[in-house]
Amino acid sequence: MAAQIALGAGQILLGVRHGGLLDGRLVGDAGDRLAQAWIGAALHRRRPHDAVLSEEAEDVGDRSSADRVWIIDPLDGTSEFSHGTSDWAVHVALTVDGRPSEAAVAIPARDELFRSDTIGTVGGPLTGRIAVSRFGGSYESHHVANTLGLQRVSIGSAGAKAMAVVRGDVDAYVHAGGQYEWDNCAPVGVCAAAGLHCSRLDGSEIIYNQRVPYMPDFVICRSEIAGEVLAALDTVW
The missing domain is CATH 3.30.540.10 (Fructose-1,6-Bisphosphatase, subunit A, domain 1)
Structure with missing residues (x-):
């Protein structure tokens, strides 16, 4: 459906x-x-x-x-x-x-x-790239990029950024600028089904259908670098 x-x-x-x-x-x-x-x-x-x-x-x-x-x-x-x-x-x-x-x-x-019901697990070599906003991205995304040595790739909407990770075009998408649940719920559902790491920036689980549907931050990334991404975020978040 x-x-x-x-x-x-x-x-x-x-x-x-x-x-x-x-x-x-x-x-x-x-x-x-x-x-x-x-x-x-x-x-x-x-x-x-x-x-x-x-x-x-x-x-x-x-x-x-x-x-x-x-x-x-x-x-x-x-x-x-x-x-x-x-x-x-x-x-x-x-x-x-x-x-x-x-x-x-x-x-x-x-x-x-x-x-989510037919997506395969994302694999293949890492790209060394991170999706950022066309407007430059957040401090947190730039910090992750600098810490892990990732090249920034400007991509439009939230869904397009998240699916770039699924497609294998980039390795991560870090968002800290504030969104609502509708901006990232379906992308997170697809990405999680594809075996990608999805969490809040502090590593906690993303829970939807809150009374106030504001979802200010999250990270989607290849599982191979999840520990490094969260460690980098821990120093600034």
């Missing part, structure tokens, strides 16, 4: 950008609105008893007390989407008792779909 929703919403978003008929803020607003409407309708039809937390919908009811909660970002990287790049994504995850149970991340402009 998560994969079907992520793929379908991605097709809608590609349609929104079709022909360049909309641009700038107009295309971003239309993408957010239309993807949310379709995802909301699909979940209401197929999973009517599950709670939903989405960036583009009002957080109503006592969602934080529910056992099963879908955490959605219909369009992760609205700025990248609006500017015509490929570094944007659709995030769909089902959490059970605060942990991602099923997750999917679509990167429609690259025709990619990553799903």
Whole structure:
């Protein structure tokens, strides 16, 4: 279900950008609105008893007390989407008792779909690279890069950065600038299923469906360097 929703919403978003008929803020607003409407309708039809937390919908009811909660970002990287790049994504995850149970991340402009139920374990040689924001990244990410000697690679949205680790393009993604649960729940679900290390910057477990859905920091990295990454963060976090 998560994969079907992520793929379908991605097709809608590609349609929104079709022909360049909309641009700038107009295309971003239309993408957010239309993807949310379709995802909301699909979940209401197929999973009517599950709670939903989405960036583009009002957080109503006592969602934080529910056992099963879908955490959605219909369009992760609205700025990248609006500017015509490929570094944007659709995030769909089902959490059970605060942990991602099923997750999917679509990167429609690259025709990619990553799903937790079929993803293989990330392997191969380390790249010596770390994903950072196009705006330069946080102090923490730069500290990890400097300590481990990692080359910085600028990538757009949170989902695109996380899937770069899954794809094997980079070895780590360190975030300390503040996000919400919908920004990283599905990426963390996919990355954990792929055998990558996922935690808060202090090494503690990431727990979702909090009453206030603010997720300020996390690290996703190859398991081979997790100890070094956390040790570096321990000196500044």
